[in-house]
Amino acid sequence: MSLTDHLRHWLGAWPPQEKLQVTGSVRRTEPGWDGRVYPALGVGSPDGAVLSVAPEHVGRVTAARSLREVPELVGYAERGWFEAVFRWSTRPAPLPDAGQWMPADAPGVPDWLWPFGGEVLVAVDPDSGEHLAGVGIKRHDRYGRELSVVTAPAARGRGLARRLVAQAARRVLDEGAVPTYLHALTNTASAAVANAAGFPDRGWTAFGVAER
Structure with missing residues (x-):
């Protein structure tokens, strides 16, 4: 790997x-x-x-x-x-887990996670059951898996995104693949999440024809 x-x-x-x-x-x-x-x-x-x-x-x-x-x-x-x-990690930050793995098509999973298929990582409010944040995995090949994270506006500022990304990265590594993480050049919030989760900026980029 x-x-x-x-x-x-x-x-x-x-x-x-x-x-x-x-x-x-x-x-x-x-x-x-x-x-x-x-x-x-x-x-x-x-x-x-x-x-x-x-x-x-x-x-x-x-x-x-x-x-x-x-x-x-x-x-x-x-x-x-x-x-x-373009970032990747072989040593995710030792942050505590923040979510649970569940099938992407499980009842109540946010619709933005459905396209990822397989299992997704979701943080849920223990009192209300509301989904606060989640990570989907773009399974590009058996060697590399790209992580995508979204946090609900009301749940931002709690450190959930960084904890979820680090948790997902550990699972990807355990499965024998490399976790990667992409974000827009100007997205400082996503950059902060990546840094905190153990995905340093090494001066690498990704580019190509946009999805839409």
Whole structure:
């Protein structure tokens, strides 16, 4: 189990052999974790970056003057382009557990967690039974699992998100995969959660054609 295994499988190549290596992968034409196609996907480190596209698009994307042209070049101009901070952890923060694992389709699970499938991690108010926060897992491959966390507005400021992310990360590691965490470049709240949960900012990025 390693981050290299995950990125090599997810993108089609890793580590990068140049500043920006465009590689072809049939995974860019196949359904992703949620059943949708992700036609261009990349990860960048201080040593270089890999941008994965369908094999037939490699030549055009390699010749592009700007990455902003990529959505149109791969046939998804309506989706636009995204950039995010890419983090991972092998040593989550030793924070106390904050939630319980339950099937994503269990009664009462918030609807935003349904698409993740499998089991999701949910924090519930012990008195009211209200769901306060949760973590879903994007199961990209057997080597890497991306964590997504949301906290209800009324429950923010209690440290639930960081505890849930650390708890979920420990489970992913126990299952033999690497937990990853992405957030928008300007999302300081999500960055604070990641730092507190043991996902340091190493100067890595994720980028590609946006989901919508």
